Amino acid sequence: MKTSRIAMAALVLCVATSVLGFSQAIELVGAGATFPAPFYTKLFDEYNKQFGVKVNYQAIGSGGGIAQLKGKTVDFGASDAFMNDADIAASPAPIVHVPMVAGAVVASYNLPGSPELKLTADVLADMFLGKIKRWNDGRIVALNASATLPNVAITVVHRSDGSGTTAVFTDYLSKVSGEWKSKVGSGTSVSWPSGVGGKGNAGVAGLVKQLPGALGYVELIYALQNKMPFASLKNKAGNFVTPTLASTEAACAVVIPDDTRVSLPTPACRSG
Numbered sequence: 001m002k003t004s005r006i007a008m009a010a011l012v013l014c015v016a017t018s019v020l021g022f023s024q025a026i027e028l029v030g031a032g033a034t035f036p037a038p039f040y041t042k043l044f045d046e047y048n049k050q051f052g053v054k055v056n057y058q059a060i061g062s063g064g065g066i067a068q069l070k071g072k073t074v075d076f077g078a079s080d081a082f083m084n085d086a087d088i089a090a091s092p093a094p095i096v097h098v099p100m101v102a103g104a105v106v107a108s109y110n111l112p113g114s115p116e117l118k119l120t121a122d123v124l125a126d127m128f129l130g131k132i133k134r135w136n137d138g139r140i141v142a143l144n145a146s147a148t149l150p151n152v153a154i155t156v157v158h159r160s161d162g163s164g165t166t167a168v169f170t171d172y173l174s175k176v177s178g179e180w181k182s183k184v185g186s187g188t189s190v191s192w193p194s195g196v197g198g199k200g201n202a203g204v205a206g207l208v209k210q211l212p213g214a215l216g217y218v219e220l221i222y223a224l225q226n227k228m229p230f231a232s233l234k235n236k237a238g239n240f241v242t243p244t245l246a247s248t249e250a251a252c253a254v255v256i257p258d259d260t261r262v263s264l265p266t267p268a269c270r271s272g
Helices: 008-020 037-051 062-070 085-090 121-129 138-143 164-176 178-183 200-210 220-225 245-251
Strands: 003-007 026-032 053-059 076-079 095-098 102-109 155-159 196-198 214-219 232-234 269-271
Touching (some): 026 062, 037 053, 037 220, 062 076, 062 164, 102 164, 102 200, 102 245, 121 138, 121 155, 121 164, 121 232, 155 164, 155 200, 164 214, 196 200, 200 214, 200 220, 214 220
Parallel strands (some): 026 053, 155 196
Antiparallel strands (some): 003 076, 003 095, 102 214, 102 269
16 A cells, blocks of 8 residues: 655644645655655645645655654655554654555556557566566467567566565565565565666666666556556456556545555555
């Protein structure tokens, strides 16, 4: 689940400002996930125009956002991976999870002609495990009979920083692949079997665009903004689902618990 971490004081400050209409200049400082950064850029710009409150948000990755929040160097932090009970208990001040926005993590790639590919969970996991090494592997070809797949090596691109997007994606892989779960596991940082690392969603998107045969994972908007193709994944019902704003919204139509911490790994969707 993609969640924003907002200190209670910052939340109260925002409410007081909008209701009472304070005229003095007010600035909030936040840091964390790159996943919601496109949304935050627009949101905070509009909020400043309407209420005169400047929000300085630094997209440094979920791990950095949590660290800075716990260090009390920011008013709020943002992460795609919610804090567990032990982390919350160890924090120097109360932590409140406030869902801000929902999004999808997609598997994007760099292939000639940008074909629209279909993948199953087991094939995707084996590609990231390094067991499927080339794009013309028989298992990929069987799922994409109409596509011309080149005899090109698959270069996995993953995050190099502590990342909630990584937590989202590896949580999904751990739930669909027993081998992934036992060998790699899930979390904001994992020991990747292969590949190269990029910082932030933007860094991964940039490397995928640069490297022929690359395969990476990014938030849907980053793929759309960079005009990158991404795979449709087969769900439990046997249907191939194409990531769109509509399918993401449908995937997130679930009941959120009172503490707002919930994981939605299949499809890999998070609220943030």
